[in-house]
Amino acid sequence: MTVATAPTRSVSEQVRDLLARMTLEEKIGQLQMVQGGGGHVPDHLRDAVQDGRIGSVLNETNVEAVNSLQWIATKQSRLGIPLLVGRDVIHGFKTVFPIPLGQAATWNPALVERGARIAALEAARTGVNWTFAPMLDIGRDPRWGRVAEGFGEDPFLTGVMGAASVRGYQGDDLSAPGSIAACAKHFAGYGASESGRDYNTTNIPENELRNVHLPPFHAAVEAGAASVMTSFSDIDGIPATANRFLLRTVLREEWAFDGVVVSDWESIRQLATHGLTAGDRDSALEAAQAGVDIEMASTAYADHLADLVCEGLVPLATLDALVENILTMKFRLGLFEQPFTEPSAFPQQCNSAHLAAARDAATESLVLLKNVPGMLPLSFAHTPHVAVIGPLADEAHEQLGTWIFDGDTQHCVHVLDAIRALAAASPAADVRVTHARGLATTRSTDHALIAEAARVASEADVVVLVAGEEAILSGEAHCRADITLPGAQEALITALAETGKPIVLVLMAGRALALERVLPKVHALLYAWHPGTMGGPAIADVLFGVREPSGRLPVSLPRVPGQVPIYYAHKNTGKPATPETIVHMNDIPARAAQLSVGNTSFHLDVHPSPLFAFGSGLSYSQVGYSDLRADATELSRDAALEIRVDVTNTGPRDAHEVVQLYLRDPVASVTRPVRELKAFQKILLHPGERRTVAFTLHASDLAFYGRAMRRQAEPGRFHVWVGGSADADLRLDFTLVD
Ligand code: BGC
Numbered sequence: 086m087t088v089a090t091a092p093t094r095s096v097s098e099q100v101r102d103l104l105a106r107m108t109l110e111e112k113i114g115q116l117q118m119v120q121g122g123g124g125h126v127p128d129h130l131r132d133a134v135q136d137g138r139i140g141s142v143l144n145e146t147n148v149e150a151v152n153s154l155q156w157i158a159t160k161q162s163r164l165g166i167p168l169l170v171g172r173d174v175i176h177g178f179k180t181v182f183p184i185p186l187g188q189a190a191t192w193n194p195a196l197v198e199r200g201a202r203i204a205a206l207e208a209a210r211t212g213v214n215w216t217f218a219p220m221l222d223i224g225r226d227p228r229w230g231r232v233a234e235g236f237g238e239d240p241f242l243t244g245v246m247g248a249a250s251v252r253g254y255q256g257d258d259l260s261a262p263g264s265i266a267a268c269a270k271h272f273a274g275y276g277a278s279e280s281g282r283d284y285n286t287t288n289i290p291e292n293e294l295r296n297v298h299l300p301p302f303h304a305a306v307e308a309g310a311a312s313v314m315t316s317f318s319d320i321d322g323i324p325a326t327a328n329r330f331l332l333r334t335v336l337r338e339e340w341a342f343d344g345v346v347v348s349d350w351e352s353i354r355q356l357a358t359h360g361l362t363a364g365d366r367d368s369a370l371e372a373a374q375a376g377v378d379i380e381m382a383s384t385a386y387a388d389h390l391a392d393l394v395c396e397g398l399v400p401l402a403t404l405d406a407l408v409e410n411i412l413t414m415k416f417r418l419g420l421f422e423q424p425f426t427e428p429s430a431f432p433q434q435c436n437s438a439h440l441a442a443a444r445d446a447a448t449e450s451l452v453l454l455k456n457v458p459g460m461l462p463l464s465f466a467h468t469p470h471v472a473v474i475g476p477l478a479d480e481a482h483e484q485l486g487t488w489i490f491d492g493d494t495q496h497c498v499h500v501l502d503a504i505r506a507l508a509a510a511s512p513a514a515d516v517r518v519t520h521a522r523g524l525a526t527t528r529s530t531d532h533a534l535i536a537e538a539a540r541v542a543s544e545a546d547v548v549v550l551v552a553g554e555e556a557i558l559s560g561e562a563h564c565r566a567d568i569t570l571p572g573a574q575e576a577l578i579t580a581l582a583e584t585g586k587p588i589v590l591v592l593m594a595g596r597a598l599a600l601e602r603v604l605p606k607v608h609a610l611l612y613a614w615h616p617g618t619m620g621g622p623a624i625a626d627v628l629f630g631v632r633e634p635s636g637r638l639p640v641s642l643p644r645v646p647g648q649v650p651i652y653y654a655h656k657n658t659g660k661p662a663t664p665e666t667i668v669h670m671n672d673i674p675a676r677a678a679q680l681s682v683g684n685t686s687f688h689l690d691v692h693p694s695p696l697f698a699f700g701s702g703l704s705y706s707q708v709g710y711s712d713l714r715a716d717a718t719e720l721s722r723d724a725a726l727e728i729r730v731d732v733t734n735t736g737p738r739d740a741h742e743v744v745q746l747y748l749r750d751p752v753a754s755v756t757r758p759v760r761e762l763k764a765f766q767k768i769l770l771h772p773g774e775r776r777t778v779a780f781t782l783h784a785s786d787l788a789f790y791g792r793a794m795r796r797q798a799e800p801g802r803f804h805v806w807v808g809g810s811a812d813a814d815l816r817l818d819f820t821l822v823d
Contacts, residue, residue: 096416100409106164109391111137112408116386118171118347118379121145126153134168135161138387140411141169141215141379146491148428151212155424166412167420169379171347174216174254174265175234175488176200178207179434180443180496180618183450184486184559184595185220185246187614189236189639190702191449192743192767194249200446201253203439206263208491210431214418215266217314217347219250221301222271224640225650228281230563233487233595233615235276237639238652238699240297241762244304251308259311260419262430269305270314271349273331274298277318281649283562284317292755294320295790297654303340311414312345315377317352324359326352327371337376345414347379348372354383365389373399378407435496440619447616447623449741452702453634454642455610460587462630462705463547465513472545473501474538474581475552476524476574477593486615487560487595496618500551500591503621507629519545523581527555528572535573535580543584549628550581550607551591556615559595568646569599582606591624601644601696612638630705635741635767637702637810641695648691653699653811654758662687700745700762701810706736708770710744710808713815719822722784722798726819729779730807734770743767744778747813749804754791760811780807787821 094102104112114133118141122130125147133139134157145151151170159165176182182200183190191197201218208216221243224232236243247269256264274294278285289298302313313336316325325331326348336342356368369385370393380386393399415421432439453461463471477483481497501520508516523538525531542548552574557563569575581588590607592598593615604610611634613624626632643651662685670689687693713730720726734740744767747760764780782805787798800821806813 096413099416100412103164103166103412104405104408107408109394111164112404113386113390114138115140115166115408115411116379116390117384118143118169118381120382121154122150124150126150126157130154131157134158137162137164137166139168140166141171143171143381145170146172146211146213148211148426152425155212159424167415167424169215169415170213171215171217172208172213173218173488173490174204174208174213175218175220176204176486177443177489177617178204178491179493180207180439181485181489181492182443182446182617183620184233184615185236186224186233186595186639187450187616188446189242189246190452190614190636191446192242192637192765193449194245196446196449197246198249198253199442201250202256203442205254205256205265206431207434207439209263209265209426210428210434212426213265214420215268215312216254217268217270218254219247219267219269219305220271221247221269221305222276223298223301224276225652226276226281227568227596227598227640227643227649228564228566228646229276229278230283230559230565230595231276231561232597232640233559238641239639239654239762240300242639243301247301247305248308251305251310255309255311259417260422266311266414266418267305268312268314268347269302269310271316272302272313272325272336273316274320274325275316275318281564283564287318287320289320291794292790295794299335306340306342310344311417312347313342314347314349315352317349317355319359324352324356324361326377327356327361327375329375332376343410343413345378345410346376348377348381350381351383353377353380353385366393369393370398373403373407376407378410435493435618440496443617444619444623447620448626448632450614450616450636451623451627451634452612452636452638453609453704454612454697454702455604455607456703457608460608461589461628463589463628464630465508465511465516468546469513469515470517470519470545471504471508472519472521472542472548473504473551474521474523474542474548475550476522476527476529477553477555478520478522478551480555483555484593484616484620485618486556487563493618498619498621500549500621500624503625504549504628507625523577524573526572527553527558527574530573532573532576535577538577539580539584542581542586545586548581548586548588549591550578550588551593552577553593553598554595556595566646568596568643568649570603575603578603578606589628591628597640597642599643599646599648599696604696612636633704633739633741634702635704637700637743638697639699641699642697644696645691647688648695651695654761656756657759658686660685662693667693699811700743701812702743704738704740704742706734706738706740706772708740708742708809709733709735710815713807713817715805715817715819717819719820720782720784721822726782727779728782728805728807728817729777730815731775731777732768732770733775734772737772739772740770741767742770742809745808745810745813746780747806747811748787750787750789750799750801751804752801753789753799757789760806762811784821
């Protein structure tokens, strides 16, 4: 006898069936996201969920409260529709990984994916099923506090890391336990906020929007991102939350995105504050027409959409499409089958494997930028007395960085303790680790503690100075105009330098800082971003050569604040600066005549290059590049071009090299950047090892949005550079032929 099984209905059939049974109020309820009750379910929330007036909550991470909410939603509401439970799980949950900018510095997407996976597992244990990450805004202005949350200045690197993080959060199967929905944010252009002031206006021509700001979002959508969040910002006169071009033309039509679009916090209501609408009613109309599915926090939809539908201003079909997207995401997440969370089904948070992964990510995020020969790695045998100084040396909380609502400081190991642990394990004689703070905080202008720090330094063999910015100086709404070291840190460095002791500066920061004044005073510089829970051991391991430094800059470091925005993929301009034309103002004779010919593009008071180039970073070895070659001089549209280069470790230690390929289209229908990153590989080379690294280029890698605003490669000559940073000088040319 054969048993007939009920045919499994597709998600879209189930969605349509459910939609057909929903009242207007229940449909609008699905569009509403509200704040959770903070560990319990207040009466108003229970009633709203029970009545079907709420489709999602955010910021509830108490699993009992989440399960109660899901119980009310699925067992006590008329249609039993489960809730989305959102949270900003940005760079870890309890186990905190480096800030995303630091994760980008690993140039290792596998680590980013693993970090997101662990974050998802730890968050899912509390019932969270949706994270508002990754942030894919291009960060070219380090004054903007949210550069910490993104993957840096480059569209390609941001896209690679964004896709890796989507894969990590969502896994192969969104409905599997431990998978949570990702959210690519903030769509779009938010990183270009004027003057780096958060929430500010952005002015982005469509060509730049499409070539620079949108590609990472497209990569995330291609990787299957379940949702997209609109930006707070105004772009070309239409705030992103009402921007039909962005949300309908690009996202839905061109990219065929079929996930959920969520507003940012009250960004529908803010359409009126922007001056686009007269109030909530018009804002609801604009956002619905643009295709925003979920309203976060404000209640313009809840208050006005029913009327707008009844009056025919929002067609029912438009509303149904919004609801369908939300229900589809709930089905895809498997919430109808399993709305409840059993914490014991998930691994413990902050377990040893999670901490080890955080340590790996932190280790690879560290970028060694300066190392006077013989300085690093340190060894207790040579410098037995180490003075660990600075306002961030023993600050477990600060090293976690921005957006760590749920971060666990209990497991966090700071630099001082980690160096003490290495010292305790060292067989060397007379090992001593001393400590002085130097400044109460990174912002402190009180010099009172500096003399004591200098005294401690003067007694040591080497100074490890852990300085930079506390976590609160970057992140949302935490922007700075003067991106040099805050407070009296430069005075502290000067006082330490005057002791004559070698200084190793470990810099924790949520952004690129302008370090021109500081750099000559230190012997080594390790850029550590905010490295997360295991930042201390990771830093100690690299300083003492237990692990090799292998991070590379995901942003250009400016010399002085006035240089920003400064990024490698700039346009050439009609008057590019050349070594012959650059002049410093101090070299201009008094009363010199100002000419209008022969001038080029640079500032009179600073060299036009960054202090450190995008992609740069040292190892403890030396790596050389040679024999850049291609398997043809021409590439046709349907073929591939193989580019090879030999990379050799000529130094005495292992080297993790990030081999980077840059491209330039020197003549095109629109002006193109002087270089663009197109591919990279992170490889390990043992001492003396030579490896041939191969990259395959297709015409699609050469494509961009040209004059006709269509993405395509234009025939002609291309330059390719391969090397260890955006300054790579090994070049070959090839021609794209039709
Ligand atoms: C931020 C978003 C975040 C949301 C929810 C907003 O202020 O811009 O990135 O996801 O709050 O916390």
